[in-house]
Amino acid sequence: MIAGHRGAASLAPENTLSAFKKALQSGAKWIELDTQLSADKIPVIFHDETVDRCTNGEGLVADFTFSQLQALDTGSWFSAVFIGEQIISLEQTLLFFMENDLNMNLEIKVHHSEQAEPLVDAVSKVLAKVNFPNEKLIISSFSELALAHCHRVMPSIRLGYITDKNPLIKLEKLKPLNLYSVHIDHKILEETMAKKVTDSGLKLIIWTLNDVTQADKFRSWGVEMIITDKPDVFVKA
Ligand code: G3P
Ligand code: MG
Numbered sequence: 001m002i003a004g005h006r007g008a009a010s011l012a013p014e015n016t017l018s019a020f021k022k023a024l025q026s027g028a029k030w031i032e033l034d035t036q037l038s039a040d041k042i043p044v045i046f047h048d049e050t051v052d053r054c055t056n057g058e059g060l061v062a063d064f065t066f067s068q069l070q071a072l073d074t075g076s077w078f079s080a081v082f083i084g085e086q087i088i089s090l091e092q093t094l095l096f097f098m099e100n101d102l103n104m105n106l107e108i109k110v111h112h113s114e115q116a117e118p119l120v121d122a123v124s125k126v127l128a129k130v131n132f133p134n135e136k137l138i139i140s141s142f143s144e145l146a147l148a149h150c151h152r153v154m155p156s157i158r159l160g161y162i163t164d165k166n167p168l169i170k171l172e173k174l175k176p177l178n179l180y181s182v183h184i185d186h187k188i189l190e191e192t193m194a195k196k197v198t199d200s201g202l203k204l205i206i207w208t209l210n211d212v213t214q215a216d217k218f219r220s221w222g223v224e225m226i227i228t229d230k231p232d233v234f235v236k237a
Contacts, residue, residue: 001224003030003105004231005208006047011232013054013078015045016085017096024100026232030225031097032105032140032207035090036119042066043090043122049111053077055087062115090123094130103136105183105205105227107162108150110143120149127154134158140183140205144174151177160205164188168196181205183227186218194221212237 007019008026015033023031034047039062051057051064055072064072066089075085090106097104108123110116127137140160141147147159158180161167167182181203184193189206197204206218207227212234215226228234 001030001226002028002231002234003032003103003205003225003227004028005032005227005229007031007033008231009208009229010210011230013075013082013085015047015054016074016082017088017093018075018082018085020093020096020102023231024102027235028231030103030105032107032227033093034107034109035123036061036109036111037115037122038066038069039063040065041118041122043119043126044069045088045090045093047109062111089126091126091130094126094132097136098130098132103138104132105138105140105160105225108139108141108143108146110141110146113143113145116141116143116145117149120146120153124150124153127157138181140181144177147174147177147179160203162207166193168193171197171200171202181224183207186214189218189221189223191221194218194223198222209234 004023006014008022011022012019033045035043038044055074057072069087074087075082138158138160139150140162142162160181160183162183164185182197183205186206186209203224205225206223209226210229
């Protein structure tokens with residue numbers, strides 16, 4: 001399975017509606033995206049802690065209300081073709097996914113540990129409000145606090161632990177979370193590590209692989225899903 005990373009980060013400004021449309025057009029059935037809270041506690045789709053890299057503004061995402069975030073341009077940093085692209089809410093995004101029958105890997109992006117529980121609570125409310133189908137969702141996070149809170153408030157949703165370190169030492173500790181998957185940085189994955197993860201009953205997902213010539217090797221190691229900036233290239237391969 002192929003998932004577009006931040007939508008399709010090589011084809012459009014990351015984590016925007018244009019990026020999700022590009023991923024959809026490329027034939028990807030899954031899209032990975034990042035969510036965090038605005039100052040007025042609305043889950044929005046954005047990766048970095050600040051708006052500096054991907055908008056024409058400056059400052060912490062958490063200091064902007066949703067309407068202030070919407071007033072920023074998150075397209076022109078990528079290319080003039082996308083001038084006027086707006087930051088969107090998780091709610092708008094979920095509706096787009098439902099209209100287009102897309103599967104979502106929703107990453108709970110926690111920049112500071114105290115953000116974890118309020119963010120998960122807000123995400124849980126939005127998912128319930130739009131009645132997003134559980135079978136089309138995997139929630140993932142680097143944050144163990146966020147995953148633990150997801151497990152408490154949304155026990156039936158599949159959870160993935162994201163890491164750029166060997167996950168094996170953590171698996172015992174994470175058992176109470178009843179994880180569905182481990183999402184590993186492809187750069188650190190080795191065949192024996194992959195086997196131990198899949199032998200433990202967890203699905204193996206890798207990020208962010210952009211070299212399509214490596215896809216078959218990872219598949220032969222039991223990788224179930226590849227998260228890539230280039231879903232167009234990987235879907236065709
Ligand atoms: O979800 C996998 C991957 O997106 C984690 O890293 O920094 O791209 O959110 P990052
Ligand atoms: Mg991510």
